[in-house]
Amino acid sequence: MALKFDLLKTDGGARRGRVHTAHGDFETPAFMAVGTAATVKALTMDQVAATGTQVILGNTYHLMMRPGGDLVERMGGLHKFGGWRGPILTDSGGFQVMSLSNLVKMREEGVEFTSHIDGGVKHFLRPEDSVHIQHQLDSNITMVLDECLHLPTMRERAEKNVDMVTRWARRSRDAFIDRDGYGIFGIVQGADFPDLREKSARALTEIGFDGYAVGGLAVGEPQSVMFDMIAATTPHLPTDRPRYLMGVGTPLDILGAVERGIDMFDCVMPTRAGRTAQAFTRNGTMNMKNARFRDDAYPIDSECGCPACKLSRAYIHHLIKCNEILGATLLTQHNLWFYQDLMHGIRQSIEQGRFAQFKKEFIDRYTANKQ
Numbered sequence: 408m409a410l411k412f413d414l415l416k417t418d419g420g421a422r423r424g425r426v427h428t429a430h431g432d433f434e435t436p437a438f439m440a441v442g443t444a445a446t447v448k449a450l451t452m453d454q455v456a457a458t459g460t461q462v463i464l465g466n467t468y469h470l471m472m473r474p475g476g477d478l479v480e481r482m483g484g485l486h487k488f489g490g491w492r493g494p495i496l497t498d499s500g501g502f503q504v505m506s507l508s509n510l511v512k513m514r515e516e517g518v519e520f521t522s523h524i525d526g527g528v529k530h531f532l533r534p535e536d537s538v539h540i541q542h543q544l545d546s547n548i549t550m551v552l553d554e555c556l557h558l559p560t561m562r563e564r565a566e567k568n569v570d571m572v573t574r575w576a577r578r579s580r581d582a583f584i585d586r587d588g589y590g591i592f593g594i595v596q597g598a599d600f601p602d603l604r605e606k607s608a609r610a611l612t613e614i615g616f617d618g619y620a621v622g623g624l625a626v627g628e629p630q631s632v633m634f635d636m637i638a639a640t641t642p643h644l645p646t647d648r649p650r651y652l653m654g655v656g657t658p659l660d661i662l663g664a665v666e667r668g669i670d671m672f673d674c675v676m677p678t679r680a681g682r683t684a685q686a687f688t689r690n691g692t693m694n695m696k697n698a699r700f701r702d703d704a705y706p707i708d709s710e711c712g713c714p715a716c717k718l719s720r721a722y723i724h725h726l727i728k729c730n731e732i733l734g735a736t737l738l739t740q741h742n743l744w745f746y747q748d749l750m751h752g753i754r755q756s757i758e759q760g761r762f763a764q765f766k767k768e769f770i771d772r773y774t775a776n777k778q
Contacts, residue, residue, distance in 0.1 A: 410548065410590025410617040412649045416758055420641075420668045423757040426462075426618075426649055428494040428547040429588025430486060433461035435649060435670040436753050438661070438746045439496060441678060444469050445479075445489040448678055449732070449739045452490040458713070458740060459747030461493055464673045467540050467550075468500035471530065472522060476543035484545025496548035496673075498653070499537045499579075499594075513554065515571065534575040535582040538591070542584060549591040550620065551579035556598055558628045565598035572596050573610045580614050590617030592651060598623060599632050601639035608643035619644045620651040621669070625660070634663050641668035658687070658749055658773060662766045665753055677746050681739030684727045686715075688745065689769075690776040693720075695738065700724040713737075713744035 416423040424435040440447045440455055443466040447455045455463065465485055470476065482488040485495050500518075512519040517533035537552040553572040556565065576593045583591040593611035597603030611619060621640050624633045637652065644650055651671035652664050661672055677687060686693045688708040693700075695707075703720035715723060715737035726734030749769070756765035 409585055410588065412618065412647065414647060418757045418760050418762040419666065421665050421753075421757045421762040422650075422668060422670055423754055424649065424670055426494070427588065428590075429586070430492065430494050430547055431461075433494055434754055436661075436665050436750055436757075437462055437671050438750045439464045439671065439673040440743055441673055441675045442489065442491070443675075444473075445485055447739075447743075449682060449735045450678075450743075452492075454736070454740050455491070455743065456493070458743040459751065460743060462547075463491055463493070463495055465495055465497045465544065465546065466500070467497050467537055467544070468520070468532070470497075470544060471500070471532070471540050476540040480543035480545075484543075486545060494547045495544075496592075496651075496671075497541045497544055497546035497550060499541070499550040499552040500532055515574075517552070518554075534578040538579050538582040547589055548618065549579075549583060549589070551576045551591065551593055551616075553594040553596060553622055555623050555626065556596070558599055558623070558626050558632075560598050562598075562600060562603075565596075565600055565603055568598070569596050569603050569607045569610075573607065573614075576611055576616075577614050580616065592616055592618040592620050592649075594620040594622040594653070595640050595644075596623045597636070597640075599628060599636060601636065604636055604639045605643050608640050612643070612645060616648070618649040618651060618671075620653050622653045624652065625654040625656050625674075630660065630663070633660070634667060637664055637667040637669060644668075658746075659770060661749070662753070662769065666762070666766065677742035678739050681737075681742045682735045684734070684738065685742075686723075686738055687742050689772055691773055695720070695723050695727050695734075697724075707741060708745070711741065711744060711748065713741045715741040 411427040413425045426433050440460045440463045442463045479488050520530045534552040541549040552575050556568055593616040595607045597607045649670045652669045655672055656674050684695045686695055686707045700720040706716040708716055756762045
């Protein structure tokens, strides 16, 4: 049996589910911690697991560049190499087509990357190569190679993009080796054109995937546009497959996307914020560099059970001002803990048929008291 998804409950557009993989299950809606280079920055994998994280994300492009798929395969795959025992999803490298666009040459066969590490070595990545590398990594969820566009973009460019990524998706699906507990996701594109989003979703559904991602969003467009594109996409995706919104996002983004039928999320935001002294709380975000925390004896968030919240704001502030590594570690773990508490609350509210109430109460509190 390939990757399996159980849809357990719905509440309006919100969905409560469970994904079964060869390395265990994860509950949805789920937030995946980003471990681009086989590490969630500043944390051990045991520290990541302690936050309630059940699934993490790696990146095919960066792992291809170093240490290389061959080496990771010899080490027994990403789970053994990095010490993560749960499910892993790997991005295909499609986002880097956009983020490293000055180092990229696109053509029908695939994409040529000039190394961002030394600027000299060139690497050619076809859809089939991306799938093969993800197989070497032993990723539980493989993503098809796609091309992510900057927004806004011209309609003609978006039309060509949808057609090409559909062809690449079929090549990726053909190259994927089916195994019990492993799956491959297609990625819906279409820029900010609702009809192209529908066209892409229908084309990918016809090919047939174990799950479907909504790509090409959270690239600078207004939140309202992102929500509109999700709403234009999810009605055309199979209800019995998980849906993944790539690269999103803020707590408010996640709540709005869950409302529109999304099951899975990833974003560097909580971990990057932790390394830059930002703390997420139920009352909004806090900048722990702020001098007002110098003699503050309260925890960051009195309702949080993470290690940082067993300490004072004053101590966290002290660590940050002294550039102590422990400060980044504690805040990173705290932020992931906060995100996983949010996801737990979302799942519970869907089970109880009160997601709309939960969403309103969370947003009212989160936005009312800027700290």
